[in-house]
Amino acid sequence: MKMTRRELAKIGLGLSAATALGRSAFAQAPAFFRIGTGGTAGTYYPVGGLIANAVSNPPQLVLTAQASNGxxxxxxxxxxGALESGFSQADVAYWAYTGTGLFEGKGKNEDLRLLANLYPESIHLVAAKSANIKSVADLKGKRVSLDEPGSGTLVDARIILAGWGIKEADVKADFLKPNQAAERMRDGGLDAFFFVGGYPTSAITELAATGGGIDIVPLAGPEADAIRKQYSFFAADEIPAGTYKDVGAVKTLAVGAQWITSAKVPDAVVYEVAKGLWSDKTRAALDAGHAKGKLIRKESALAGAGIPIHPGAERFYKEAGLLKG
Structure with missing residues (x-):
């Protein structure tokens, strides 16, 4: 069967229209963006849920928060590639990216990218009042828990000891989880312990109220400044007066709880996620939804960044005036 030129032209138009339609349908295909959070009892999980609900813009962009091991x-x-993004302590992200610290000998994860710094996780150096520890230097000869093997806190504690010129052999080191350390201190078997996390934390609150009193030892001065200069993931921080019973304001260091992603996630998707994170809608949800939500501020979105910023997020931060260039 022969076709006229006009009929062929009609078919051609139909095909090109179908191709265009396919392209636009593909362009509108939903982007699914999973967020790995933490255990359901922690802070990452509820904050991740709040952000996912506020930033999702179906059908184009669908965010889901998933419980994880942190x-x-x-x-x-x-x-x-099992997740598009997740929450991580800034130090852990830095070690993974550089193949150091907890990731020593495991290779570098050079595709990790920062989407946003969220809120500070303060380094608490908790001391029994009776131990009379006023500075990191006073830990020499004392019974000190550095947290359990494989924890980020243990690596941070070692960095802090070294920053004040103290070797691990100079202290009677123990390796307990914070809750166990608090119990041991209450029983008189421990002088000090390290804890990294948002304040107030229940184990320290209970200890301050029932355990004969505590001090939070300051991490400040030239030693802290030198540590911050060497490790970009540390930021200056302050635990406010009255956070723990009878403890005044304490200057310390913090690592950010950060939202990280992969260089493999398309720029356009990450740009929309960053834009959604700092929208008025998300701001209202964070302020109303969780105590830590109020600390998630656009002004500190890039604080303590130890890994490169994702180009999609970078575009947003440049438009928002937070990055030059």
Missing amino acids: SVANVNSIAS
């Missing part, structure tokens, strides 16, 4: 698990899942 920073290290999230970094590994992003590397394997």
